[in-house]
Structure formats: structure tokens, C-alpha cells
Amino acid sequence: MATLEEFTKMQFEEDDFRPFTGEAHLGNFSAYYIPASGDLSIGVRIKLDFTDSKTGKWTKPDQDLFKKNLPLIAKDWNDNFLIKCMKPGWEKLKPAKPRFQLIEYAPPHYTMKVIAALKDCGNFVRPEGDGQLWAQSADRLAKAATSMINTKKDMKLPFCIPIDKPGGAQFSVQSLSTLETFATMTKLIMGDNTSKFNVELVGFGLKNDKTKALDPKANKANAEKVKSILEQFCGLKVKYQLFACEDEKPEDPSGRGYLGLATMGVVVYPNVDDIERFFPKDPTAIVDILQAPLVHEFGHMLGLPDEYNLLCSESVDTMVGLGVMGPNAKMIKEDEARLKDFGAASSLSSKSPRITAHQKAYIELCRDAGMPPPVFGKSTPSMMSVGTKFMAHHCVTVWKALCDMTKDHVKPDEWVVKLL
Numbered sequence: 001m002a003t004l005e006e007f008t009k010m011q012f013e014e015d016d017f018r019p020f021t022g023e024a025h026l027g028n029f030s031a032y033y034i035p036a037s038g039d040l041s042i043g044v045r046i047k048l049d050f051t052d053s054k055t056g057k058w059t060k061p062d063q064d065l066f067k068k069n070l071p072l073i074a075k076d077w078n079d080n081f082l083i084k085c086m087k088p089g090w091e092k093l094k095p096a097k098p099r100f101q102l103i104e105y106a107p108p109h110y111t112m113k114v115i116a117a118l119k120d121c122g123n124f125v126r127p128e129g130d131g132q133l134w135a136q137s138a139d140r141l142a143k144a145a146t147s148m149i150n151t152k153k154d155m156k157l158p159f160c161i162p163i164d165k166p167g168g169a170q171f172s173v174q175s176l177s178t179l180e181t182f183a184t185m186t187k188l189i190m191g192d193n194t195s196k197f198n199v200e201l202v203g204f205g206l207k208n209d210k211t212k213a214l215d216p217k218a219n220k221a222n223a224e225k226v227k228s229i230l231e232q233f234c235g236l237k238v239k240y241q242l243f244a245c246e247d248e249k250p251e252d253p254s255g256r257g258y259l260g261l262a263t264m265g266v267v268v269y270p271n272v273d274d275i276e277r278f279f280p281k282d283p284t285a286i287v288d289i290l291q292a293p294l295v296h297e298f299g300h301m302l303g304l305p306d307e308y309n310l311l312c313s314e315s316v317d318t319m320v321g322l323g324v325m326g327p328n329a330k331m332i333k334e335d336e337a338r339l340k341d342f343g344a345a346s347s348l349s350s351k352s353p354r355i356t357a358h359q360k361a362y363i364e365l366c367r368d369a370g371m372p373p374p375v376f377g378k379s380t381p382s383m384m385s386v387g388t389k390f391m392a393h394h395c396v397t398v399w400k401a402l403c404d405m406t407k408d409h410v411k412p413d414e415w416v417v418k419l420l
């Protein structure tokens with residue numbers, strides 16, 4: 001184990017760092033750390049394979065523009081976080097400052113087949129080191145049309161906030177994140193029309209202790225609790241209507257099985273007509289929630305999962321184990337664990353055992369790094385969902401690279417992420 005003085009004279013390098021192993025593996029990048037300056041270069045080398053399609057043909061200027069746009073991913077990834085060394089006596093060590101780079105260089109970590117297409121579909125990166133991108137350009141609006149359709153569709157889906165115990169307002173961290181995400185998306189999308197947006201809250205499942213009959217008053221009170229979280233904690237001022245469900249369970253018009261095993265809770269029904277009416281027609285109005293395809297695929301190259309995929313039941317167990325979800329939080333039925341990949345046709349989407357293994361390993365890594373895991377299964381402004389926003393949990397694979405490289409000198413819990 002080096003002294004601080006010795007450590008600052010060292011350099012650390014990983015040319016093919018893979019944050020996960022076995023079936024879960026996704027992500028491959030190089031990391032180069034210079035303790036003296038704090039520079040932590042995180043790079044992915046790609047080979048570009050330009051391919052023509054029925055809807056588009058590559059020209060030399062288009063290819064050049066695409067290559068010119070590659071470094072733009074750094075704008076979304078750089079300057080989001082530092083990793084500080086908390087080892088006793090090492091306070092003077094400069095924090096590690098990651099700089100991200102995507103370059104066309106050999107030998108590649110990934111081969112990207114870039115398919116010329118005005119109408120895009122099916123972007124992906126695979127653990128085998130290949131990927132596909134359907135876009136004529138690497139810029140942010142390249143996938144705007146599809147992103148808008150998916151976001152609008154997703155926004156119309158009702159969702160359930162499970163409540164664990166009668167009487168007590170037991171909201172898990174995951175439920176609070178879900179409500180906060182809903183509020184953020186609504187405000188971003190509705191803008192000035194937010195106050196005209198109708199949202200129904202339906203409390204269900206709570207029964208009277210003695211009579212075992214449904215207790216409408218208590219169920220409505222649960223809806224009231226969700227309203228106050230949305231209004232006060234998330235600052236979402238919309239037109240709320242509160243109800244108690246008259247049946248055992250509220251209906252599921254989406255057929256998505258979102259209630260699953262939840263026996264008590266509150267369902268949030270966004271008004272579908274209002275979404276049709278107020279959803280912006282112009283993509284530039286909601287550029288913050290339009291996925292930049294390459295920025296997102298770069299996240300996969302770093303080993304991050306898709307967050308619009310549903311949370312698989314295996315991962316729910318992990319979340320319950322970590323205390324992030326309450327024991328009644330099993331909202332997703334086993335057959336719903338077949339993940340829906342909004343971005344790709346099912347024939348292209350990677351199959352669920354691997355996604356399941358990866359999601360689980362990722363949630364565990366979030367725990368190790370002390371980061372809350374993402375909200376899965378919903379459109380969120382996160383760059384690994386439908387948006388362009390960097391989130392705290394996006395730094396965990398880089399954190400792991402730094403921990404692994406320096407493991408002979410610094411313990412993992414001595415490297416602490418500071419968000420900027």
C-alpha cells in the first residue's frame with residue numbers, strides 16, 4: 001500500500017474495463033487516472049460502419065457531419081460529478097474528475113452499425129461489443145419523432161403507488177421517486193397548461209378491521225396523502241380529483257398489469273384527453289426529454305441499463321432487500337417481467353434473462369456506490385430513459401473503474417461521489 005506521496009506519482013490504466021461479469025455483462029471502456037492532477041479519462045473507442053437502408057442513403061457530407069458530432073456526447077457527460085478520496089490523511093489528494101470521450105479509433109470497444117434512416121427505430125448496444133444506430137445524424141433531435149410518440153404513450157399510463165400498512169403512510173423511496181418523476185415530466189411537458197391538467201387519484205384495498213368491508217373514507221384519505229406529496233413535495237399544481245375505489249381493485253385500462261400483487265394503495269390516472277390536448281407538437285419545445293440517441297447508447301457502453309424497461313421481479317427482490325421498496329411493493333406480475341423495450345422491435349431487443357441479470361447487478365452496484373437506483377419502467381428525463389438528463393446513478397460504473405484500478409491503495413468506501 002502506497003503512501004499519499006507515492007500514490008500521487010503513480011498512474012493507473014485499464015484498457016478494457018468491464019464493470020460486470022457473467023450473464024450481466026454490459027459495458028466496456030478504457031479508464032486512465034492520474035492522481036497528481038485528478039484527471040480521470042473515460043473513453044470508448046468505436047468503429048463506425050455506415051450502412052444504407054430503404055429510407056436513407058449516406059453521403060460523404062452526412063458521414064462527416066455524423067463524425068463531427070461524436071464529441072458532442074461529452075457535453076452531456078462531463079462536469080456532472082467528482083470522486084473524492086476520503087481516506088484518512090489523504091484529504092489533500094485532488095478529487096478525480098472524469099472526462100468522457102467517444103472516438104473512432106482501433107481497436108474498437110464497440111462496432112456501431114450506423115444505418116441511414118429518416119424514420120428511426122431500434123437503437124441498441126449489445127454486450128458482445130456491437131450496436132446499431134438508426135439515424136442520419138448524431139444530434140439530439142435525430143430521434144425526436146419516435147421519442148415524442150413513446151413519451152406521450154407512456155404519460156397516459158396510470159400507475160400504482162402501493163401502501164404497505166393500513167393507517168401508516170408507508171411510502172417507499174421508490175414510490176417517492178416515481179411521484180417526483182411524474183411531477184417533473186408533467187411540468188416539462190405541460191408547461192403553462194400544467195394547472196389545467198386533470199389527474200384522478202383512486203385509493204383502493206384498505207378494509208375496516210372489524211367488518212372487513214372496504215373503507216371508502218380511509219381509501220380516500222390515502223389518495224389525499226398522495227395528493228399532498230405531489231403538491232407539496234413535488235410542487236405539482238394540477239386539478240386533482242380524489243376517489244375511493246368501490247371495487248376490490250381499480251380497473252387497469254392499460255392492460256399493463258401494473259397493480260400486480262399490490263393489495264392496497266393509490267392509482268394515479270392522468271387524463272388522457274388533456275395529454276392529447278396539451279402535449280407539445282414541436283419537438284424543440286421539449287428538447288430536455290428527447291433522447292439523444294448517441295448520448296444514450298454511450299451510457300450502455302459504460303454499462304448502464306435502459307431505465308424505461310420495467311423493473312423485473314428479481315430486481316424487486318433486490319430492492320426490497322435493500323430497503324428501497326416495501327415488502328408489498330411487488331407491483332409487477334411474473335409474466336410482466338418480460339421486459340418491454342420501447343426503443344426496439346421485440347425481434348431486435350435483447351432477451352430478458354440477460355437484462356434481468358444486468359438490472360440486478362446494476363442495482364447492487366448502485367448500493368455499493370451509495371446511490372439510489374433509478375425509477376424503472378417509466379419515461380423520465382433521465383438520459384438512460386427518454387431524456388437527456390444525467391442522474392446520480394449514472395456515475396456508478398466509472399466509480400467502480402476507479403475503485404478497481406486503485407484497489408491496492410484505497411478501499412471502495414473511501415471513494416465518494418460528489419455530484420456537481
Ligand SMILES: [Zn+2]
Nearest residue numbers: 296300306343
Ligand atoms: Zn437503450
